[in-house]
Structure formats: C-alpha cells, structure tokens
Amino acid sequence: MIRVDRVCKTFGNFVALEDVSVDIPTGSLTALLGPSGGGKSTLLRIIAGLEQADSGMIEIGGEDSTRVPPQRRNVGFVFQHYAAFKHMTVFRNVAFGLQIRRTPKAQIRRRVEELLELVHLEQFAQRYPAQLSGGQRQRMALARALAVEPSVLLLDEPFGALDAQVRKELRAWLRRLHDEVHVTTVFVTHDQEEAMEVADSIVVMAEGKVRQVGSPDDLYERPASDFVMSFLGPVTRVDGELVRPHDLTVLRDPTEGAIGGTVQRVVPLGFEVRIDIVIDGVPVWAQLTRQEARRLGVRAGDTVYVRTADHAQVRSLSA
Amino acid sequence: MAKYALRASALIYLLFLLVLPVGVICWKTFADGVGPVVESLSSPSALHAFKVTAQVALFAVLANTLFGVGTAVLLVRHDFPGKRILNALIDLSIAVSPVVVGLALILVYGRFAPVGGWLSERGIDVIFSIPGMVLATIFVSIPLVIRAVAPVLQEIGIEQEQAAWTLGARPWQAFLRVTLPGIRWALAYGVVLALARSLGEYGAVAVVSGRLVDQTQTATLLVEERFQNFDPQTAYATAFAMAVIAVGTLLLINLLRPKEDVQ
Numbered sequence: 001m002i003r004v005d006r007v008c009k010t011f012g013n014f015v016a017l018e019d020v021s022v023d024i025p026t027g028s029l030t031a032l033l034g035p036s037g038g039g040k041s042t043l044l045r046i047i048a049g050l051e052q053a054d055s056g057m058i059e060i061g062g063e064d065s066t067r068v069p070p071q072r073r074n075v076g077f078v079f080q081h082y083a084a085f086k087h088m089t090v091f092r093n094v095a096f097g098l099q100i101r102r103t104p105k106a107q108i109r110r111r112v113e114e115l116l117e118l119v120h121l122e123q124f125a126q127r128y129p130a131q132l133s134g135g136q137r138q139r140m141a142l143a144r145a146l147a148v149e150p151s152v153l154l155l156d157e158p159f160g161a162l163d164a165q166v167r168k169e170l171r172a173w174l175r176r177l178h179d180e181v182h183v184t185t186v187f188v189t190h191d192q193e194e195a196m197e198v199a200d201s202i203v204v205m206a207e208g209k210v211r212q213v214g215s216p217d218d219l220y221e222r223p224a225s226d227f228v229m230s231f232l233g234p235v236t237r238v239d240g241e242l243v244r245p246h247d248l249t250v251l252r253d254p255t256e257g258a259i260g261g262t263v264q265r266v267v268p269l270g271f272e273v274r275i276d277i278v279i280d281g282v283p284v285w286a287q288l289t290r291q292e293a294r295r296l297g298v299r300a301g302d303t304v305y306v307r308t309a310d311h312a313q314v315r316s317l318s319a
Numbered sequence: 320m321a322k323y324a325l326r327a328s329a330l331i332y333l334l335f336l337l338v339l340p341v342g343v344i345c346w347k348t349f350a351d352g353v354g355p356v357v358e359s360l361s362s363p364s365a366l367h368a369f370k371v372t373a374q375v376a377l378f379a380v381l382a383n384t385l386f387g388v389g390t391a392v393l394l395v396r397h398d399f400p401g402k403r404i405l406n407a408l409i410d411l412s413i414a415v416s417p418v419v420v421g422l423a424l425i426l427v428y429g430r431f432a433p434v435g436g437w438l439s440e441r442g443i444d445v446i447f448s449i450p451g452m453v454l455a456t457i458f459v460s461i462p463l464v465i466r467a468v469a470p471v472l473q474e475i476g477i478e479q480e481q482a483a484w485t486l487g488a489r490p491w492q493a494f495l496r497v498t499l500p501g502i503r504w505a506l507a508y509g510v511v512l513a514l515a516r517s518l519g520e521y522g523a524v525a526v527v528s529g530r531l532v533d534q535t536q537t538a539t540l541l542v543e544e545r546f547q548n549f550d551p552q553t554a555y556a557t558a559f560a561m562a563v564i565a566v567g568t569l570l571l572i573n574l575l576r577p578k579e580d581v582q
Contacts (some may be wrong), residue, residue, distance in 0.1 A: 050481055070484045077485040083478040087500040096496075097486035141482075148486055 001026050002047060002152060002184065007056030009042055016042040018208040020056070024186060024201075029178045031199035032188045034231070039208040040188045044154050047186065049073045061151055073152075076145030076183075080157040082137040084129035090116070090140050091125040097148035115143040118177070135166040139173075146181065155187035159194070171198050192232050196220070204228050226315055236285050238306060240316065245287035247312035250275060250296060251305045258305035263298050277304060341562060348555040359553040360560060367533050368541035368557070374449060375524070375537060376517035379456035383513050386457075387464025388506065394465070395472045412461040420458050421526025424451060447529035452537070455523035460516040467509030468502055475501045508575045515568040519561070 002024040009017040017039045024030050032040035045051040047058055049070035058065045065073055085093050092099075094115055098108045116122045119139040129137055138158060145153060158174070159167040175198050178185055189195050195202050196216040204211040204219065204227075212224040223229035226242055236245045239259055251258055261279035268274075273293035275286045286306065288296070298304055308314055348356055359365060393399075394406060412420070428435040428445035435445055445451040479501065483493035499506075521539040528535035532544065538557055546554040 048485055050484070070481070071487050071489060073485075075485055077482065079478050079482060081478065083482040085479055085482075085497055086475075087503075096483065096488075100483075100487045100492065144482075144486070 001059075001061065002186070003057075003059035004043065004047070005057040005059070007043070007046060007053045007058065009039075009046065009051065009054050015208050017046070017053070020205075020208070020210055022203055022210055022213060024184065024203075026061075026184050027182050029175070029185045029198065029200050030187075031195035031202045032186060032205055033192060033195040033202050034190065034205035034211075036190055038206045040190075040205045041156055043205070044156050044186060044188050047152070048075050048077045048154050050077070074148070074150050076148065076150035076153045078138070078141050078145050078153070078155040078158050080160045082129070082134075082141045082161075084137050084141060086129055089126050089128055090121060090132070093129070093140055094143045094147050096144060101148065111147060112143075115147055118146075118180075119143045133166075134162045135170055138162065138170065142177075146183070150183065153183045153185040155185070157188050157190070160189075167194075174198055196232070204231065206231075221313060223313075223315070229315055234287070237282065238279065238284050238308065241308070242315040243308050243312060245274075245285050247309045247314075248284075248286040249307050249309050250277075250286050250288065250298070251307070252296065252298070252302075254305050255307065258307035260303060260305050263300050263302045263304055265300055266293070266298060268293070275304075277306060279306065344555055344558050344562065347551070348559040351552075355552050356556045356559070359550075359556045362553065364533055364536070365538075365541060365553060365557060368536050368538045369560075371449070371452075371535065372518060372537040372539070375452045375456050376514060378453045379460060379517045380510060380514050382453070382457050383460055383464050384506070384510055386461070387509060387513075388468060388502075391465050391468040391472050395469055396477060409462045409465055412458055413463075417455075417459050417520065417522030417524075418526055421455055421523040424455055424458070424523070424527050428454070446527055447531065448535060451527040452524050452535060455527045456517045456520050459520055459523050460513045463513040463516060464506070464509035467505050467512065471502045471505040472498070504575055508572060511568055511572050511575060515565060515572070518564060518568075 004020055004022045004024075007017055007020045008015075020039070020043060032043060034040050042051060046053050047060070049065070049068060053066065056066075060073060060075070070077075085096065088096070091112055094112045095108050098111060103111075112125075113122065116125055119142055121136060121139055121143065124132060124136065124140075129140065132140065138161075142155075142158075155174075159170050162170065171194055174187075187198070199216060201213065201215055202219055203213050206227060212219060212228045214222075219228060220232050223232060229235055229242055234245050235242050236248070237243070238248065249258075254260065259279055261277040261284065264276040264278055264283070266273060266275050268290070271290060273288045273290055275288060275293070275298065277284050277286065284306065296304075390405075390409070394402065425446050426432055428438070428451060430436060430439045430444070430446065438445060443450065445454065475498070479497045480490075480493045483497045484490070488496065519539065520537075521543075524537055525540060525543075528537070528540065530536065530540055530544065536544065538561055542554050542557045542561070545551070545557070
C-alpha cells in the first residue's frame with residue numbers, strides 16, 4: 001500500500017499540494033485525474049522521491065519513505081516523454097537497472113528477453129530509441145521500469161505525447177498488462193475517459209487538493225461536488241440544476257414537471273444526436289440516441305418540453 | 320555581376336590574409352629542401368619547446384575539461400544568486416587581452432606578491448615556470464568547453480538521469496552512464512577547440528614564462544625567438560609544424576561537428 005499523509009509542497013509562491021492525504025491499496029491500478037496544474041504530477045514525483053515534500057509523510061509498503069532517496073524506493077517510473085537512454089539499444093535500456101544491481105549476465109539476458117516479449121518488442125532489441133515510434137518507445141520505457149521488479153509502478157501522463165489511435169491501443173494494453181503483472185500502479189492523466197477506461201480507482205485532484213476518491217462508477221454516479229461531476233462527463237444546467245445531458249427527456253407536449261423551451265439546433269453526431277434548446281433565455285443541451293431523435297422528429301424553432309429522467313442524478317447549484 | 324564581385328572580393332581577402340602568408344611559410348620552409356627542416360625540428364631546443372608546449376596544453380586541457388563540464392552542469396541545472404555574473408565572467412576570460420591576463424597572473428603569483436610569496440616559501444614557483452604557463456593557458460581557454468557542452472546539456476534535460484535514479488543508479492553513476500555519453504560529441508568538440516587554443520597561445524604565456532630558452536620556451540615562443548636571433552630556418556620549420564598541427568585539429572573539429580548528440 002502507498003500511504004500519502006498530509007503532504008504539502010510549494011514552488012515559490014505556487015502551492016502545488018495542500019494537505020494531501022490518500023491511500024492507494026496494493027495491487028490496484030489507480031489514476032490521478034485532474035486538470036493540468038492541479039498537482040497530480042507533483043504528487044507522483046513525491047511518491048517516487050524525485051521531489052521532496054515540504055511537510056507530511058509518504059509510506060510505501062508500510063515503510064516510511066519520506067526521506068528515502070529514489071534509488072532505494074524500489075519504484076518504477078515512466079515519463080511522459082519516455083526519457084529513453086538515447087545512446088543505448090533497446091536491450092541495454094531495459095537491462096540498465098539490472099546492470100546497476102550487478103545481476104549476472106545470463107540472468108539479465110533472460111529477464112530482458114522475457115520483458116521485451118511482454119511489451120512486444122522482441123524483434124527490436126538491437127535498435128536505438130530514435131529508430132522506434134512513440135508508442136514503441138513508451139513500451140520500452142515500461143519494460144525498463146518493470147525490469148527491476150518494482151513494488152510500485154508510477155506513470156506520469158504515459159500516453160500524453162502519443163497520437164489518438166496509439167493512445168487508445170496502449171490504454172487497453174496497459175489494463176491487460178496490469179492484469180498479468182499485478183504491480184501496484186499509479187498513473188497521472190488529465191483525460192477522464194482514459195482514467196475511467198483503465199483504472200480501478202480514481203483520485204480526482206484540482207488546485208493541489210484531493211477532490212474525491214472512488215471507483216469510476218462511484219465518481220460518475222455519485223460525484224461529491226459540481227467540479228467532479230463536470231470533470232468526469234458532460235453536464236448541462238436546467239432550472240438551477242446540474243444534469244447529465246443524456247438524463248434529459250425531451251417531449252413534444254406539455255407534461256407535469258417539464259419546462260418549455262425552443263429548439264435552436266439539432267446536431268446529429270453519429271450514434272447520438274445533440275439538441276440545443278433555449279429555456280427562459282438560458283442554453284441547455286440534451287443528448288438523445290438517433291432513434292429517440294427520429295421518433296421525436298423536432299426541428300429548429302419547435303417548442304419542446306424538457307424534464308429530467310426519473311433515475312437521473314441531479315445536483316442543485318448553490319450559486 | 321554583384322554576386323561575382325562579392326565572390327572575388329572574398330577570395331582576394333582570403334588570399335592576402337591567409338593563403339599568401341601560409342604559402343610563403345611553406346615555401347620558405349622547404350626552400351633548401353627537406354634536410355634542413357628535419358635538422359632544425361630535431362634540434363634539442365625545438366624538441367624541448369614542443370615538449371613544453373605539449374605539457375602545458377595537456378594540463379590546461381585536462382583542467383578545462385573537468386572544470387568546463389562541472390561549470391556547464393552548474394549553469395544549466397542550478398539556479399543560484401550570482402549565476403549571471405558567473406556566466407559573464409566566463410566569457411570575460413576570452414575577451415581580455417592575453418597580455419593583460421599574463422600581467423594579472425604575475426601580480427598575484429609573482430615571487431613578491433602575497434600568494435606567490437607564500438607558495439615560493441614552500442618551494443613552488445609559479446611565475447617563470449610551467450605552473451604559471453598552465454594557469455595562463457587555462458585562463459585564456461576557459462569558455463571553450465563550457466560553451467560547447469552547455470547547450471547540449473540543456474537540450475537533453477535531466478529526465479534521463481532521473482530515470483536512471485529510479486532504476487537504482489547513484490547520481491554519479493547516472494551522470495557517467497547516461498549524461499556523459501549523451502554529451503560526448505559536444506565535449507570532444509570543446510576539448511579539441513581548447514587544445515587548439517592551448518597549443519597556439521602566445522601572449523599570456525610569453526609574459527608569465529619569462530622566455531627562458533630551453534626551460535620555459537614553448538613552440539610559439541621558439542618561433543619568435545629564432546626569428547629575432549637570425550635563425551629563420553628553425554622559425555619557419557617550427558611555424559610550419561604548428562600550421563600542420565592546426566590543420567589537423569581543424570579537420571578533427573570538422574569531423575566532430577556534424578555529429579548531433581540530440582536526435
């Protein structure tokens with residue numbers, strides 16, 4: 001388990017972390033999610049020992065690691081821009097940690113080959129990082145971090161520098177890898193879809209504070225604040241309430257509890273259809289399936305009535 | 320038309336400033352054949368001068384390599400009060416006239432100066448001997464390694480080293496195994512530049528060496544002294560040998576320059 005206890009960190013006048021406490025259970029795959037500048041990377045680097053907390057404590061596997069240098073924390077770290085050792089082959093990159101530990105040569109060879117197979121780079125062992133694609137470099141960096149059998153694997157925006165397609169592939173691949181290797185893994189992301197798809201548990205951070213911790217479902221269904229609700233998925237405001245656009249029912253006839261408005265635009269987006277409505281001068285949008293939209297058959301200028309679905313999760317806005 | 324005029328003027332400029340003087344030296348050197356050249360270059364004075372030159376250059380380059388890499392790391396990776404002053408001081412050493420450098424060293428390390436006197440009592444003579452010449456040579460070539468290494472160090476950043484730390488490497492291991500190979504071509508370029516500068520230094524060394532024939536006489540000083548003392552054959556031959564060494568280092572520099580450390 002990783003235990004972060006009342007950690008504070010400032011850079012000059014900038015408060016990066018303010019009294020952050022969070023527990024990350026052994027064997028879990030946890031996402032640190034939040035807008036950039038929210039302190040998630042700083043927290044990850046403090047867990048790795050690459051930054052020192054101003055106050056507070058870090059415990060890894062029941063041991064106080066607050067003052068332990070990164071060399072002795074037994075963590076694997078993967079950087080957004082790979083931090084590949086450019087003058088070494090893929091093989092030597094992955095072997096680096098083992099060579100530092102003076103592992104016998106035959107054993108290094110076996111372990112590196114095993115890892116390269118795990119990350120599907122076995123035929124690239126003698127290449128240099130410059131000869132690999134971004135996705136391949138990041139997989140090499142992962143193998144390098146895993147080579148020393150870390151008790152914790154930390155990934156700082158690991159897919160942030162990759163294009164959308166590769167990013168999606170690597171996400172699914174990281175999930176499968178974790179199911180095979182079971183090492184406690186923490187990754188930083190600002191992409192809620194990525195966090196929801198990959199992680200067992202999500203820590204939402206903003207402005208240096210932990211906003212909410214929970215499973216992806218938990219956070220989506222029971223957000224603790226307007227911020228968490230709007231960060232985890234699309235929201236719209238109806239009559240002073242924050243609602244998911246897919247939780248809105250749009251009707252042609254006035255019904256009890258429904259509010260009238262005028263359709264501004266109907267935007268078909270593949271499977272879903274987005275309907276922009278103005279209610280009392282305030283823009284609202286509803287998300288319908290293609291079929292629902294066809295059945296409703298509205299056009300710009302029509303009058304419609306909107307109400308929230310019975311199961312909907314609604315937050316009253318305080319302001 | 321203007322293009323050709325420009326080319327012609329550039330060529331004429333180079334012809335009179337570079338090609339002609341060097342050509343004349345070659346011609347004068349070999350005016351009486353190869354025999355006298357070999358003879359003057361293998362005279363005890365010439366051999367001694369080359370030995371002193373090599374000695375001084377070696378120590379100066381060694382010092383500047385270590386100091387240069389260290390300072391480059393300091394300037395690129397750390398923020399501290401006075402960083403801008405340090406940065407400016409580094410370039411000052413190449414901007415100041417070498418003669419001034421030599422005089423300043425005498426004022427500090429001369430036998431009748433406080434520091435020099437203290438050292439002299441302990442049997443170490445700096446001025447009019449090799450240590451002073453090494454100091455003078457270090458002084459005039461300080462920025463060369465730093466300025467070659469710093470931009471590349473900036474470019475490769477610190478993440479590779481941090482990755483090495485998390486893999487268990489101590490800071491010095493991470494530096495030697497990860498960063499040093501990353502800056503090796505830039506470092507080699509800087510070292511060769513510093514070597515060329517050290518071999519050719521005249522002014523500062525002339526002041527602090529005392530020009531003691533067969534003792535503190537470097538190759539450059541030998542050229543000047545022979546020329547003054549009506550032995551032009553040795554002067555020409557030595558100058559020619561130094562030109563050959565310079566061309567050799569230039570070739571080396573050009574071989575090193577295109578190699579990019581950062582991909």
